[in-house]
Amino acid sequence: MYILPWVLSLVAVSSAAPTNFFDDAYDFSEELLGYYSKVSQKINQIRHTEASAVQCDTSKISLPSYASSLPSPTGLSPLYVGLGRGTQNYTCADSTSSSTPTAIGAVANLYNTTCLAANYPEVLEMLPTIAYKIAIPTTEYATFPPANLELMGHHFFYNSTTPEFNLDTTTEKQYGIAMTNKIDTIDAPSSATEGQYGAVSWLYLKAVSGTVGKYKAVYRVDTASGSPPTTCKGMESSFEIQYAALYYFYG
Structure with missing residues (x-):
């Protein structure tokens, strides 16, 4: 078989x-x-x-029910799902309690979980909680434990307002590039894995000019950790918070 x-x-x-x-x-x-x-x-x-x-x-892939508070992907089809593992990045004007951290983007590896999403969503939803505690592989194209997930691409910010998802990993694996803008956000559910300061919000991102491929929307859901402290007291001028999340790509 x-x-x-x-x-x-x-x-x-x-x-x-x-x-x-x-x-x-x-x-x-x-x-x-x-x-x-x-x-x-x-x-x-x-x-x-x-x-x-x-x-x-x-076609069997669907967003978690909590994501129903975000705009629906009506008329779109799921293309891929990726586990994101990286850091949310912040800056502080000073290290006092009178300042609050400012988000300056994120950097993450994306690992292909499309088949898990299609067949075993109850297994998939467990991965971010586990993943954010696992060190990011330092070897290029390394798989990610605990399921030996293949590297699918990279997430970073093209500029201060444009999250980019470059899924052209190798010359053989060309999944395209999603350039996006944040359209809507909801707080992570109370059941989310908070890490030290809390889980970052769930997002609806819309594809914009510069996108390569069929991408129309990206959802960040099932987030684990990633939020900053409420003030900059004792923090460096720039710092990173480890996080993991699932990214659903629609087109």
């Missing part, structure tokens, strides 16, 4: 989950335990499922 490559990655990682697997990689947690429990359940299901049932059908 044919099984998708990403499933084989989950099998390999899940099978390697004994204690030594976690040494010097990332801290074991209840969230990680829950993740591997879900993965094991899905692997058992896949072993008794016809191949046609585990294909990567993007």
